[in-house]
Amino acid sequence: MGATPLSWYLALSAVLFTIGALGVLIRRNLIVIFMAIELMLNAVNLTFVTFSRNLGSMDGQVIVFFVIAVAAAEAAVGLAIILELFRVRATTNADEVTSLRW
Amino acid sequence: MNPMTFLVLAVLTVAAALTVVLHRNPVHSALGLVATLFLLAVQFLSLDAELIAALQVIVYAGAVVVLFLFVIMLLNLEVDVRAVGGPMLLATAGAATLALGAFLVAGLRRDVGGAAADLPVGFGRTATLAERLFTIYLLPFELASLLLLVAIVGAVALARRRI
Numbered sequence: 363m364g365a366t367p368l369s370w371y372l373a374l375s376a377v378l379f380t381i382g383a384l385g386v387l388i389r390r391n392l393i394v395i396f397m398a399i400e401l402m403l404n405a406v407n408l409t410f411v412t413f414s415r416n417l418g419s420m421d422g423q424v425i426v427f428f429v430i431a432v433a434a435a436e437a438a439v440g441l442a443i444i445l446e447l448f449r450v451r452a453t454t455n456a457d458e459v460t461s462l463r464w
Numbered sequence: 465m466n467p468m469t470f471l472v473l474a475v476l477t478v479a480a481a482l483t484v485v486l487h488r489n490p491v492h493s494a495l496g497l498v499a500t501l502f503l504l505a506v507q508f509l510s511l512d513a514e515l516i517a518a519l520q521v522i523v524y525a526g527a528v529v530v531l532f533l534f535v536i537m538l539l540n541l542e543v544d545v546r547a548v549g550g551p552m553l554l555a556t557a558g559a560a561t562l563a564l565g566a567f568l569v570a571g572l573r574r575d576v577g578g579a580a581a582d583l584p585v586g587f588g589r590t591a592t593l594a595e596r597l598f599t600i601y602l603l604p605f606e607l608a609s610l611l612l613l614v615a616i617v618g619a620v621a622l623a624r625r626r627i
Binding site for chain 1: 465466467470474477478481482484485490493494497500501504507508510511512513515516519520523524527528531532535536538539541553554556557558560561564565568569571572582583584587588592593596597601604608611612614615616618619620622623
């Protein structure tokens, strides 16, 4: 058994990204939309790590480090916004929150 | 990693990802997310990214998903009967997703080649990554710490009850 070709990792990453995009498009619950975004971020991370291995350079992994840091910050702020929204409108359905002011 | 192991892990990862997107109960979605993140951590390990794999488990599966579960618990979300949009939206979203998938696969048709034949000494070691982080990438690293601080303050300011 040889090693797995790197293009397989890229294919897995493409499939995960597509699933995440589908989730953002079809789901109406803001929290689940958020999870789908995390899914897409992770798919991109897999691509970065694969190319880092492909090129023999650590730069891809450094960038993934930053992506994880930014994603953590984004999750904290985003969930705080969803909490505040729920307090004001008592919903997490994206279709019921279409106006920018109330 | 041997191709059979990869395929088994890949099928599990896709199944977990589909759970995140398609399950009506948000708690199940969150658990699917945990499974996806753990399986991806295994893939990172097989690609010589040991620090990234550890961070994936600690930061993502540990902190971020717990945050998600906390919010789901605080909001006391019921199982969503109208979890997805109407048929019109589903058709449009399905077409758009198929187009995106076809686009990505078309990009993959060009062979990227295998792994680098001669990896530099210390490739994938945490020490090598840290050395880059504290030399070439020092400024972005410090900016990331600032970003995290701003995010913490922002999250507290937003989520705090109004006085």
